[in-house]
Amino acid sequence: MEPSVNFYIQSNSTQFKVPTELIKKNFKTAQKLIEKQKKQLASDVSKIQKNPSLPNSMKLEMIRKLIKSFETFQKKLQQVVDKDKEYRDRLTARFDNLNQLSQFTIENDDHSHDTDHDDKILDHHNSNLINWYRDQANILIIDYLIKSNVKTEQSIGMKLLHNLSAVNPKFMKLIDYDLFENFNKIYVSIIENHDLSLVIWWFEDNRNSLKKINSNLEFEINYCKFLSFIQDGKTDEAIKFSQNHLSKNGNISNYSNNEINNYYKNLEKLKSIGGLLVFLALNETDNDLLFSSSLVKNSSRFHSYENLLSDDRWTNLSEVFIENFTKLYGISKNYPLFIYLSAGLSSLKTKSCYCNYENTIFFNENQENLGITNTLLDKKLRGPNHYYKLLNKINHCPVCSPEMFKLSRNLPYAQLITNIFNNPYKLPNGNIYPFDKLTNPTDKYLSDKDSLLRDVKIRDPLTREIFSMEDCIRVYPA
Structure with a gap:
């Protein structure tokens, strides 16, 4: 069955979530900006009114500062308005993109399955519809490249987007490239640079929204910062930091009912770093100097704590950041490109696709002759050529290809019927x-x-x- 108009509407509904969330966030930014300016303006005017004895020159200077402050406010507010327009243009462009499908429909002569649905179906012989499909494929590829390419410079996805936008500017409004570029910068700063500055900035900028989704990001940030102090040999600073920023996480009264799971996870981590501090205290030198982190890590007694100072903490922080980021903006954790590919591959996959446990033709007496090992993950069996050459067969199946192997191996088999026979x-x-x-x-x-x-x-x-x-x-x- 060919995809219907409703299929494309439902599968593309997630494209509207990010601009909608950005509009909400931008609106709150405008509200805060206006409220801040109102308070500042009222305070400045009050100072002038309450001090009538001030020299006119000083009053004039205060008024000039007030005007300058208001001009700065206007510029900031205009930037917020421009962003709002940009986000709304994205929604309009995405609606228009889907609405184009109405131009590629024909009357459906088969009314047997139509009840409340429209009688029109897509005309898959329409050349304009084929061009629309091509554009959608490009969007899926760019989306994947931008999201998966964490390099902040020379992004392949951004290069492709700019090249296609030179021919068709609508692509810039169909992809939230700026949001994911920002995501990539923060992710790289965590996982590669072990730098907390960007993720702290992102957390502060979204603190209220993250609180609503029971985020545990703040604890994970402080946890990593504490261990960084320890790793640098700054035990005193680590203890003070723990008292100010981590100790409160051990009190269950500081958690809401929806955050109980976070409490138990955090409590276990607090216990572990508590043990780490005890160990450090026992290993201080006679001169009361801090025991160096290098000696600590080389100590046999430190074995149970060495994982705390490994890069795992940065990996855990990046995972929490990804989870919060996707949840905050309503982004699917799966790449849309993979969803479409999975749907296509599952319609092609049969038991003859690559060597697997259920494909019994490749086992028994043939197994030794073909040199096939009893494992699906054997790299030499990936791809369409290895065992098919041994069988003197040719295979160009996309399911068997090395590029699609990992994606297709867990998909269900297609229920294909070439003919219907009796009994x-x-x-x-x-x-x-x-x-x-x-x-x-x-x-x-x-x-x-x-x-x-x-x-x-x-x-x-x-x-x-x-x-x-x-x-x-x-x-x-x-």
Whole structure:
């Protein structure tokens, strides 16, 4: 069945979430800016009114500062207004992009399945629709490249976006490139540079919104900062920092009912760093100098704490950041490109696709001859050529390709029916044959047919496996 208009509307609905969230956030920024300016203006005017004895020159200077402050406010407010317009333009562009599908529809002559739905279907012979599909594919590819390429410089996704936008400017409004560029910068600063400055800035900028989704990001940031002090040998600073920023996380009264899980996770981490501090205290030198981090890590007694100072803490922080970021903006954790590819691959995948446990034709007596090991993850079996060459067969299946192997290996098999035969039976290995073919095999297996039937057994014509008839199930075409 070809995709319908409703399919594309539902699959692209997530494109509207990010601009909507950005509009909400921008509106709150405008509110804060206006409130701040009102308070400042009222305070400045009050100072002038309450001091009538001030010299006129000083009053004039205060008024000039007030005017200058208001001009700065106007510029900031205009920037907020421009952002609001930009985000609304993105929503409009995405609506117009989907609305184009109405131009590529034809009347549906088959009314048998239509009740409340429109009678029009997509005309897949329309060249303009094919061009629309091509643009959608480009959008999916750019989206994937921008999100997955964490390099802040020379981004492949941004290069492709700018190249396509030179021909068709609408691409800039169909992808939230700026948001993901910012995401990449913060992610790289955490995972590669071990720098907390950007993620702290992002947290402060979104503190209220993160509180609503029960974020644990603040604790993870402070946890990493504490361990960085320890790693640098700054034990005193670490203790003071812990008292001011971490100790409160051990009190359950500081958590709401929805944050109880965060409390128990944080409590375990607090216990571990408490043990780390005790160990450091026991290993101070006679001169009361701080024990160096290098000696600490080389100590056999430190083995149970060494993981605390490993890079795992940065990985954990990056994962919490990703979870909060995607949840805050309503972004799917899965790449839309992978969702579309998975749908296509699952419609093509059969038991003959790459070597796997359920593809029994590659095992038994053939296994030793082909040199196939009993593992799906064996790298030498990836791709369309290795075992097919050994079988003297040619395969150009996308499911088997090295590029799609990882994505397709966990997908379900397609329920493909090339023809419908009478009295179909399903064997335990999943293969389906007409019952006559099972009870009356070809001449190749005719010699043992009678003995098998006497034992109430049958042989799979393809894999040559033998099964009891009791284990076979009659099936019916849908």
